[in-house]
Amino acid sequence: xxxxxxxxxxxxxxxxxxxxxxxxxxxxxxxxxxxxxxxxxxxxxxxxxxxxxxxxxxxxxxxxxxxxxxxxxxxxxxxxxxxxxxxxxxxxxxxxxxxxxxxxxxxxxxxxxxxxxxxxxxxxxxxxxxxxxxxxxxxxxxxxxxxxxxxxxxxxxxxxxxxxxxxxxxxxxxxxxxxxxxxxxxxxxxxxxxxxxxxxxxxxxxxxxxxxxxxxxxxxxxxxxxxxxxxxxxxxxxxxxxxxxxxxxxxxxxxxxxxxxxxxxxxxxxxxxxxxxxxxxxxxxxxxxxxxxxxxxxxxxxxxxxxxxxxxxxxxxxxxxxxxxxxxxxxxxxxxxxxxxxxxxxxxxxxxxxxxxxxxxxxxxxxxxxxxxxxxxxxxxxxxxxxxxxxxxxxxxxxxxxxxxxxxxxxxxxxxxxxxxxxxxxxxxxxxxxxxxxxxxxxxxxxxxxxxxxxxx
Amino acid sequence: xxxxxxxxxxxxxxxxxxxxxxxxxxxxxxxxxxxxxxxxxxxxxxxxxxxxxxxxxxxxxxxxxxxxxxxxxxxxxxxxxxxxxxxxxxxxxxxxxxxxxxxxxxxxxxxxxxxxxxxxxxxxxxxxxxxxxxxxxxxxxxxxxxxxxxxxxxxxxxxxxxxxxxxxxxxxxxxxxxxxxxxxxxxxxxxxxxxxxxxxxxxxxxxxxxxxxxxxxxxxxxxxxxxxxxxxxxxxxxxxxxxxxxxxxxxxxxxxxxxxxxxxxxxxxxxxxxxxxxxxxxxxxxxxxxxxxxxxxxxxxxxxxxxxxxxxxxxxxxxxxxxxxxx
Numbered sequence: 001x002x003x004x005x006x007x008x009x010x011x012x013x014x015x016x017x018x019x020x021x022x023x024x025x026x027x028x029x030x031x032x033x034x035x036x037x038x039x040x041x042x043x044x045x046x047x048x049x050x051x052x053x054x055x056x057x058x059x060x061x062x063x064x065x066x067x068x069x070x071x072x073x074x075x076x077x078x079x080x081x082x083x084x085x086x087x088x089x090x091x092x093x094x095x096x097x098x099x100x101x102x103x104x105x106x107x108x109x110x111x112x113x114x115x116x117x118x119x120x121x122x123x124x125x126x127x128x129x130x131x132x133x134x135x136x137x138x139x140x141x142x143x144x145x146x147x148x149x150x151x152x153x154x155x156x157x158x159x160x161x162x163x164x165x166x167x168x169x170x171x172x173x174x175x176x177x178x179x180x181x182x183x184x185x186x187x188x189x190x191x192x193x194x195x196x197x198x199x200x201x202x203x204x205x206x207x208x209x210x211x212x213x214x215x216x217x218x219x220x221x222x223x224x225x226x227x228x229x230x231x232x233x234x235x236x237x238x239x240x241x242x243x244x245x246x247x248x249x250x251x252x253x254x255x256x257x258x259x260x261x262x263x264x265x266x267x268x269x270x271x272x273x274x275x276x277x278x279x280x281x282x283x284x285x286x287x288x289x290x291x292x293x294x295x296x297x298x299x300x301x302x303x304x305x306x307x308x309x310x311x312x313x314x315x316x317x318x319x320x321x322x323x324x325x326x327x328x329x330x331x332x333x334x335x336x337x338x339x340x341x342x343x344x345x346x347x348x349x350x351x352x353x354x355x356x357x358x359x360x361x362x363x364x365x366x367x368x369x370x371x372x373x374x375x376x377x378x379x380x381x382x383x384x385x386x387x388x389x390x391x392x393x394x395x396x397x398x399x400x401x402x403x404x405x406x407x408x409x410x411x412x413x414x415x416x417x418x419x420x421x422x423x424x425x426x427x428x429x430x431x432x433x434x435x436x437x438x439x440x441x442x443x444x445x446x447x448x449x450x451x452x453x454x455x456x457x
Numbered sequence: 458x459x460x461x462x463x464x465x466x467x468x469x470x471x472x473x474x475x476x477x478x479x480x481x482x483x484x485x486x487x488x489x490x491x492x493x494x495x496x497x498x499x500x501x502x503x504x505x506x507x508x509x510x511x512x513x514x515x516x517x518x519x520x521x522x523x524x525x526x527x528x529x530x531x532x533x534x535x536x537x538x539x540x541x542x543x544x545x546x547x548x549x550x551x552x553x554x555x556x557x558x559x560x561x562x563x564x565x566x567x568x569x570x571x572x573x574x575x576x577x578x579x580x581x582x583x584x585x586x587x588x589x590x591x592x593x594x595x596x597x598x599x600x601x602x603x604x605x606x607x608x609x610x611x612x613x614x615x616x617x618x619x620x621x622x623x624x625x626x627x628x629x630x631x632x633x634x635x636x637x638x639x640x641x642x643x644x645x646x647x648x649x650x651x652x653x654x655x656x657x658x659x660x661x662x663x664x665x666x667x668x669x670x671x672x673x674x675x676x677x678x679x680x681x682x683x684x685x686x687x688x689x690x691x692x693x694x695x696x697x698x699x700x701x702x703x704x705x706x707x708x709x710x711x712x713x714x715x716x717x718x719x720x721x722x723x724x725x726x727x728x729x730x731x732x733x734x735x736x737x738x739x740x741x742x743x744x745x746x747x748x749x750x751x752x753x754x755x756x757x758x759x760x761x762x763x764x765x766x767x768x769x770x771x772x773x774x775x776x777x778x779x780x781x782x783x784x
Contacts, residue, residue, distance in 0.1 A: 138712040138743035158784045164712040164743035165661070 007084045009058045011042060013067075013077045016052050016365050024072040025079065026051065026242075029235055030062045033134070036082055041235055043079060051239050052365050060084040138164040146171045240331055247390050251308070251427040255387045258422050258440045262403055264451030265289055266418040271452050280345065287323075287377050288347040290400045290422075293446035294375055295319050295340040301439040305372050307393045308429045322371030322391055323351060325358040326381070332358040333391060335371040344456040379403060379420065388425045395431055398443070399423040420447075461641045464634040466612035467497045467573070471535060473645065474619045475505050478533065481619060484511035485520055485537030485573075494539055495575060495634055521547035524570045525555050533619060534570050541576035541628060542588045555624040556599030571618045575631035576604075577669055577719055578757040579768050582631075587757035587764075589720035594626050595697040595729070601625040601650055602697040606671045608639040610694060613648030621650060630669040630719075637672075653700035655707070659689035662781045663707045665730055666717040667693040670769055674717050677775035686782040696726050704730060705738050712743030715781050719769055722750035744784045749777040 013023050027044040030036055041053035042062070063081040067073055135143070135150060139162055143150050146167075153170045155162035233241070269284060276284040298305045298319050306315045319340040322333045334354035339347060357363045374391040379402035388397045401421040408417040422443060426436050461469065475481045482505070483498050489512035492499030502510040513520050517538055524534035538544045544551075555568040578587030595602050603618060603625060605611040611629065618625035656671065657678055666674045671692050678688040691707040693699065708714055714734060716727035727748040734746055749769065757767050 136712065136743040137740045141740040161784065163784070 008063065009060065009082045009084055010078045011054060011057065011080050011082060013045065013073055013075050013079055014052075014054065015075045016045065016369070022072055022074045025067050025069055027069055027238075028065060028080075029053070030080075032062050032064055034062045036060055036062055042082075044235065044239055051243070053235060054079065056082060058082055058084045134161060136164065139167050142167045142171070146174075148174075243392055244389055247392050251390050252429060253387075253390060253425050254428040254431075254433070254436075255423065255425050256433065256436060256440065257385070257424065258444050260420050260422055260444045260447050261408065261417050262286070262420050262447060262450075263418045264449075265447060266403065267452040268450050268454055268456075272456065276345075276348075280349065282348060282352045284348060285351075286379075286403065287375070287400065288344045288351060289450055290398075290443075290447060291321055291323075291336065291339055291347050291351070291375050292344050293443045294373065294398060295321065296446050297439050297442035298373060299340060300442050301435060303431065303435055304396045304426075304439050306395045306430060307372075308395065308427055309393070313430050316372035318370075318372065320370045320372045322374040322394070323354065324374060324376045324388075324391075325355050327359055327361075332363055332368065333371065333374065334358055334363055334367045335369065337370060374398070375400065378423075384421055386423050388423065390425055390427055394427075396424055396426045396436070396439075399425075422447075458640045458642055460638050461608050461612075462635050463608045463611050463629070463637050464495060464497055466608035466639075466641060467615060467629065468499060468501075469641075470612040470615035470619075471498065471501060472504065474535075474616055475501065475509060477645075478619075479509075480531060480533045481535065482509040482511065482527075482532060483535045483537060484513055484524065486513055486515060486539045488512060488537050493537060495631065497573070497629075497634075498537065517543050517545075517547040518550055521550040521555070521570075521572060524572070525550060525558070525568050528568050528570045529558075529566055535619060536570060536572045538572060538574040540582075540586050540588075540631075541574035541590045542585045544572070544574050544590060547572075548593075551594070551600070551624070551626070552597050556597050559623065560599060567622055568624045569622050571615070571621075571625050571627050573615075573627045573629060575634070576628045577630040577632055578764065579632045579669065581759070581761060581764065582757070583759035584756040589718075589751070591626075591628050591696055592720055592725045595726065597697075599623070600697060601695065602628065603650055603695045604628045604630065604668045605648070605694060606630070606633065606668050606692055608637055609641055610648050610654070610692075612641060613646050614650060614694070616645070617647040617650050620647065625650065628668075632669045633672075636669075648694075651695045651698045651700055653694055653703035653707075654692045655690070655703075656692050657688060657690040659687035659711070661687045661689075661711055662713045662715060662778055663689045663691065663711045664715045664717060664778060665691045665693060665704065665707065665727075667696065667726070668719065670717045670719050670774075673769050673771050673774045674778075676771045677778055680771070680775050681778055681782070684779075686779065688778060693726070693730075699730065699733065701733060701737070704733060705741075708734050708738040709741045712741050713781050713784065714742070714744070715747045715749060715777055717749045717769065717774055717777070719751050721753050722748050723753055725750055744781060747777060747781050749774060 016023055023045040025043055026046045028042070029044065030040075030042050036042065036056045036059060038057065038059045039055045042056050043054045045052050045054055060082045063083040065080045067077065067079045073079070139150070142148070142164060148167055148170055150162060150167075153162050153166050156166050157163040265286065269286065269289075273284045302315060305319055306313055318338055321336045321339040323336060325332045325334060334357065336342070336347060336350045336354065339350070342350060354363070354367060357367060371391060371394065373394055374388075374397040376386070376388050376397055376399040378386045378388070378399045382402050383399070384401045384404060386399045386401065388399050390397050399422070401423060403418050403420045405416055406419045407414050408419060410417075422440060424436060424440060471483060475483070483501055485493070485498075487494055488498040489502045489507060489510040492502065498510060520536050520538065524536045527534045538547070551572065555570060559567045574590075576589050576591065578589075580587070591602055591604060594600055601618070601621065601623065603614050605614045615627060618627050656675060659678070664674050664678070671690070674690055678690055681688055689707055689710045691703060693704075716730050718726055720726065722728070727750055731746045731748065734742070751769070752767060754767070758764055
């Protein structure tokens with residue numbers, strides 16, 4: 001159904017990346033009736049491996065959702081409709097002509113059958129308010145108390161608003177017709193039109209249910225309620241939570257770790273870092289060296305650069321390294337595309353740029369799209385051992401732990417060496433210990449090959 | 458039964474109470490020989506003598522202060538403040554003494570005084586004879602604030618106020634004094650304080666009001682009835698304590714609430730009533746609570762044109778009621 005006042009804006013599935021032709025609507029962040037500010041996220045959409053938020057192009061109210069959660073639709077499909085906020089005085093007439101293709105050709109007031117126009121408009125007003133978002137507390141309560149679906153109620157209030165009396169009348173009418181009319185007098189069009197998601201009333205009660213469930217949960221397993229502060233996560237946090245659960249649930253994680261002697265790498269970095277800073281303008285960290293070692297090893301063991309997708313193994317032909325970057329409130333995973341084609345310096349620059357963008361929240365869709373293997377710099381926060389969760393759509397993830405000096409037995413003597421642990425989680429559906437072990441050995445050898453005097457350009 | 462004006466009802470109540478209980482006496486400016494500038498105390502001096510109808514100098518602090526003292530000594534004073542505008546010099550006595558004495562003395566002392574004061578505008582009284590001061594006092598625990606809107610209530614509530622064991626501010630809208638006539642029973646009766654009254658039963662909108670504004674609401678409701686809009690009208694009558702139950706009942710009746718008063722809106726009675734409704738009847742609301750009140754300017758202007766602009770009128774009230782009914 002069309003709204004009778006305010007201009008409509010269609011929000012379409014955007015092109016989220018060059019090769020992307022379709023996207024999956026993962027979650028609606030707004031429901032019909034919700035106020036929407038321009039640029040405010042309306043929904044989360046997942047393409048191959050990226051989750052992006054669809055922003056509103058205009059300010060107004062969410063009118064209608066046209067694609068359900070979980071549905072995959074092609075680029076350009078209308079996802080939802082937003083009623084723009086405007087102050088149209090002659091809204092009824094205006095929309096009567098806008099809302100119906102048939103009426104479009106007929107100028108206002110020039111309808112051959114004036115009465116018909118009025119009748120149509122009125123019925124639209126009535127039907128219209130059935131999805132009107134602005135229900136008063138009294139309307140919502142009586143609707144809930146009596147199990148009234150407000151979409152079935154026509155509004156007599158200002159702008160077609162459903163008033164409390166409209167609901168009471170509906171309750172009365174239903175009592176009268178209960179014996180004779182099983183549909184409760186719902187117009188046929190309403191019965192045959194699939195409307196979703198469920199109306200606001202149901203949503204409201206779901207919310208209440210959720211709340212009470214949460215409360216019950218707290219009472220059972222948490223400290224006294226007054227000691228708990230409830231925080232509503234940001235949409236991004238919710239995406240992270242969802243993706244983590246998905247990954248942990250779908251991919252059987254196995255885990256392994258190697259110790260790597262990075263004494264040579266440490267001296268190399270110490271030797272060149274000042275020069276590097278002067279020449280390149282950025283700090284030289286250890287991470288580019290590890291990424292370089294990983295890309296080299298991935299070339300030798302391409303099975304690590306793949307994913308298990310619906311009982312098939314997707315072997316990625318490019319090596320795009322996802323790098324987990326923790327910000328204050330979230331986790332961003334920007335991607336160094338074609339990392340295998342970059343020198344250590346090139347990786348350092350790419351990394352520097354992506355981290356800066358992540359911290360300022362300016363990562364583009366492209367920046368986070370297309371990762372094939374993840375390197376996780378857990379050493380940055382002092383970890384020496386971690387069991388990372390796989391990044392969705394990837395077969396493995398490597399954590400580079402903190403470099404620490406340790407006594408190490410070399411042949412028959414004990415030496416002080418700079419050591420690092422490399423932890424790797426793998427999707428055991430397609431990877432086994434044998435191949436992963438070889439891969440890690442390759443990484444280890446490559447990292448241990450870095451030593452003073454080596455050229456990094 | 459006899460048909461009485463509001464001012465007669467006040468005078469009758471005073472007369473009957475003074476006759477009933479010899480502790481009752483009136484005091485104020487010109488309440489004795491002159492019988493009050495509005496003639497509310499006419500005949501009391503003659504009937505009860507100069508000891509029970511005391512003329513006072515233009516010192517409201519003394520009128521109230523001495524009332525408090527007399528009450529402490531066992532008397533029941535009914536003080537008249539000639540215009541509510543002049544009550545301000547006595548605010549210290551009212552708020553810091555009368556309102557607190559029972560609490561401060563751990564129930565040993567009390568202050569059963571009544572302070573009558575004509576308030577409100579519309580009689581070309583200008584800045585200093587038109588003010589609505591009721592909201593200033595409704596904030597104070599220990600006080601009762603009443604504003605009867607009919608002759609019947611004026612008499613019954615004044616009697617109740619005189620018999621009340623604690624201080625009562627009795628505000629009489631001066632425009633009502635000679636505007637209304639009503640049949641009043643001959644026999645003794647009281648109208649309890651703290652009880653609101655349903656003036657009209659209706660189904661579309663609920664209007665809460667008091668004082669002179671209530672009569673504008675009643676008149677507007679008659680107009681609206683012809684347009685098919687049915688109004689439920691509650692006269693608050695007592696502003697402190699509010700009749701919570703009656704207010705919430707009236708809210709449930711229609712879910713659409715308009716509060717009307719002549720006093721300005723900000724921190725006015727409407728604010729407290731709105732808050733009460735929002736706190737306790739949120740799920741009965743079918744529209745945002747609406748308030749119609751005087752403008753936020755320092756005083757009722759003297760110019761007749763401006764005075765009319767300042768004041769509520771039937772048209773203004775009807776407009777607000779229609780808007781709410783439409784919502």
